[in-house]
Amino acid sequence: xxxxxxxxxxxxxxxxxxxxxxxxxxxxxxxxxxxxxxxxxxxxxxxxxxxxxxxxxxxxxxxxxxxxxxxxxxxxxxxxxxxxxxxxxxxx
Amino acid sequence: xxxxxxxxxxxxxxxxxxxxxxxxxxxxxxxxxxxxxxxxxxxxxxxxxxxxxxxxxxxxxxxxxxxxxxxxxxxxxxxxxxxxxxxxxxxxxxxxxxxxxxxxxxxxxxxxxxxxxxxxxxxxxxxxxxxxxxxxxxxxxxxxxxxxxxxxxxxxxxxxxxxxxx
Numbered sequence: 001x002x003x004x005x006x007x008x009x010x011x012x013x014x015x016x017x018x019x020x021x022x023x024x025x026x027x028x029x030x031x032x033x034x035x036x037x038x039x040x041x042x043x044x045x046x047x048x049x050x051x052x053x054x055x056x057x058x059x060x061x062x063x064x065x066x067x068x069x070x071x072x073x074x075x076x077x078x079x080x081x082x083x084x085x086x087x088x089x090x091x092x
Numbered sequence: 093x094x095x096x097x098x099x100x101x102x103x104x105x106x107x108x109x110x111x112x113x114x115x116x117x118x119x120x121x122x123x124x125x126x127x128x129x130x131x132x133x134x135x136x137x138x139x140x141x142x143x144x145x146x147x148x149x150x151x152x153x154x155x156x157x158x159x160x161x162x163x164x165x166x167x168x169x170x171x172x173x174x175x176x177x178x179x180x181x182x183x184x185x186x187x188x189x190x191x192x193x194x195x196x197x198x199x200x201x202x203x204x205x206x207x208x209x210x211x212x213x214x215x216x217x218x219x220x221x222x223x224x225x226x227x228x229x230x231x232x233x234x235x236x237x238x239x240x241x242x243x244x245x246x247x248x249x250x251x252x253x254x255x256x257x258x
């Protein structure tokens with residue numbers, strides 16, 4: 001689960017966490033946006049990097065608890081077609 | 093309107109007044125601004141750690157002008173992406189200058205920094221694509237700075253959803 005604001009300044013923590021998950025051999029990665037208060041293109045780029053690494057190992061990355069605004073941003077960037085988005089889209 | 097309130101001393105009738113280029117009302121010996129546009133200028137360290145501060149200011153100004161929640165969120169993300177794109181290319185700069193103007197019909201943001209390199213933001217990046225999708229107009233300029241180097245500037249304007257672009 002992601003928490004708080006994930007931007008150009010804090011995205012390194014996400015990269016580090018993804019690296020640990022991959023090193024643990026996990027191939028099914030579910031990223032919850034339920035506690036995210038802000039994310040930008042740095043977060044999206046990190047998720048794309050994570051997806052590439054996971055797909056290479058035969059797995060997949062799923063985005064869950066995506067709110068209406070986050071879905072809009074995913075659509076604007078075309079990433080809604082790249083990621084599997086599961087669960088009901090939250091109103092806010 | 094703050095100028096219409098009675099204060100200690102002798103109250104005077106408000107009189108329309110214009111000073112320093114802004115609309116105002118003259119009352120009780122001073123001019124009260126009624127300009128519907130809020131302006132803020134910030135000079136801060138050119139570092140990504142300051143992106144939350146820029147988002148905070150942009151969001152607050154847009155909120156004060158009663159913009160809808162999507163416009164507020166878009167302005168916050170746009171200023172984040174514009175500043176990040178600028179910070180990514182400037183060389184040798186330590187200060188970022190940011191000007192915000194929020195009125196009822198449009199929010200304008202200008203971000204500027206000195207750079208040793210005459211290079212503007214990467215307009216093929218994911219962040220730039222997002223920026224241009226979120227706002228009505230984006231302008232980039234790279235000009236020679238007095239004393240050497242260059243001024244790299246990114247400006248954007250965002251109107252509320254459903255309104256005409258400026």
